[in-house]
Amino acid sequence: MNEESGMGEFGLIEWIRRRAAGGVDGLALGIGDDCAVVDFQGAQVLVTADMLMDGRHFRLAEDGPEAVGRKAMGVNLSDVAAMAGVPRFAVVAVALPRGAAVEVAKGLHEGMRRMADRFGVSLIGGDTNAWDGPLVISVTLMGTATEHGVRKRSDAKVGDAIFVTGPLGGSFFRGRHLRPEPRVVEALALADAVPLHAMIDLSDGLSSDLGHILEESGGLGAVLDASVVPIHADAHAHSLADGVSPIVHALNDGEDFELCFTAPPDAADALSATPPDGVRLHRIGVIVESPGLLLRGTDGRTTPIEARGFDHMKGPSPR
Ligand code: ADP
Ligand code: MG
Numbered sequence: 001m002n003e004e005s006g007m008g009e010f011g012l013i014e015w016i017r018r019r020a021a022g023g024v025d026g027l028a029l030g031i032g033d034d035c036a037v038v039d040f041q042g043a044q045v046l047v048t049a050d051m052l053m054d055g056r057h058f059r060l061a062e063d064g065p066e067a068v069g070r071k072a073m074g075v076n077l078s079d080v081a082a083m084a085g086v087p088r089f090a091v092v093a094v095a096l097p098r099g100a101a102v103e104v105a106k107g108l109h110e111g112m113r114r115m116a117d118r119f120g121v122s123l124i125g126g127d128t129n130a131w132d133g134p135l136v137i138s139v140t141l142m143g144t145a146t147e148h149g150v151r152k153r154s155d156a157k158v159g160d161a162i163f164v165t166g167p168l169g170g171s172f173f174r175g176r177h178l179r180p181e182p183r184v185v186e187a188l189a190l191a192d193a194v195p196l197h198a199m200i201d202l203s204d205g206l207s208s209d210l211g212h213i214l215e216e217s218g219g220l221g222a223v224l225d226a227s228v229v230p231i232h233a234d235a236h237a238h239s240l241a242d243g244v245s246p247i248v249h250a251l252n253d254g255e256d257f258e259l260c261f262t263a264p265p266d267a268a269d270a271l272s273a274t275p276p277d278g279v280r281l282h283r284i285g286v287i288v289e290s291p292g293l294l295l296r297g298t299d300g301r302t303t304p305i306e307a308r309g310f311d312h313m314k315g316p317s318p319r
Pocket of ligand 2: 034078082200201202203
């Protein structure tokens with residue numbers, strides 16, 4: 001696999017997915033969602049893994065190992081949140097830069113442990129290596145489903161309202177990407193309140209991540225209202241620096257780690273009227289039958305949005 005093949009990260013994952021065994025005994029949900037779901041003697045267990053690399057997802061020299069540990073745990077917690085699951089156990093594998101290996105490992109551990117403690121996660125194992133390369137850390141997180149089941153990317157329906165749980169964009173500009181606030185509690189409260197349809201966490205950027213929901217839900221479309229897409233102060237700050245409009249940052253930057261979900265009109269109205277305690281909600285658009293993503297401006301005109309979120313096989317490092 002090389003970048004010239006033009007396959008892209010998502011094309012590659014699709015390639016792997018087509019070759020993965022189907023109909024595996026005990027597999028409730030395979031490749032293609034924020035977590036896999038396996039059925040262990042009647043209990044639904046969620047599994048996810050995310051790897052972070054120095055120079056790609058963080059800069060160790062500037063950010064320090066504790067921030068890296070916090071992010072490594074946080075991004076995985078966010079994937080469990082995206083399923084409306086309860087995170088439980090973590091396994092951590094590290095490739096430490098030789099020379100400062102012990103100091104880095106201790107810092108990483110502190111950052112991970114604090115984040116894990118906040119969300120009731122136990123660190124139960126892992127693997128430690130040192131080499132002459134940069135720091136790489138991979139966290140595998142396991143969780144459980146609640147009585148409401150898991151929320152998949154593939155359950156959006158025409159007419160659903162689309163929500164996000166917080167302001168978007170500019171997360172790389174001032175280092176917010178290092179401090180993800182996984183919406184675990186919020187996801188559980190939402191799933192408790194109403195029958196949600198599709199859900200994903202915003203790691204690649206709204207245009208890409210909502211695009212995954214649309215694709216997985218059978219090739220649907222969405223119309224977003226530019227005036228109500230919540231734009232983070234970091235997106236405005238970034239916009240002043242690079243001249244790219246704040247809404248473009250909000251749609252594409254990624255690593256906001258907010259939730260994006262869809263809900264049928266009745267449930268959406270109930271949520272809008274009475275959001276669960278402590279949950280911020282922005283109703284930003286609607287799912288439509290015609291494929292593609294459209295942005296409706298204040299003048300009522302719609303323009304297509306190209307999914308320009310982050311793709312590991314294509315993009316230069318945003319850091
Ligand atoms: P997320 O952004 O939520 O972490 P990804 O875009 O990384 O999700 O991955 C999308 C899906 O592809 C997930 O179901 C993930 O488990 C799966 N996946 C990613 N890389 C691989 C791989 N190398 N082999 C098998 N499955 C993979
Ligand atoms: Mg995800």
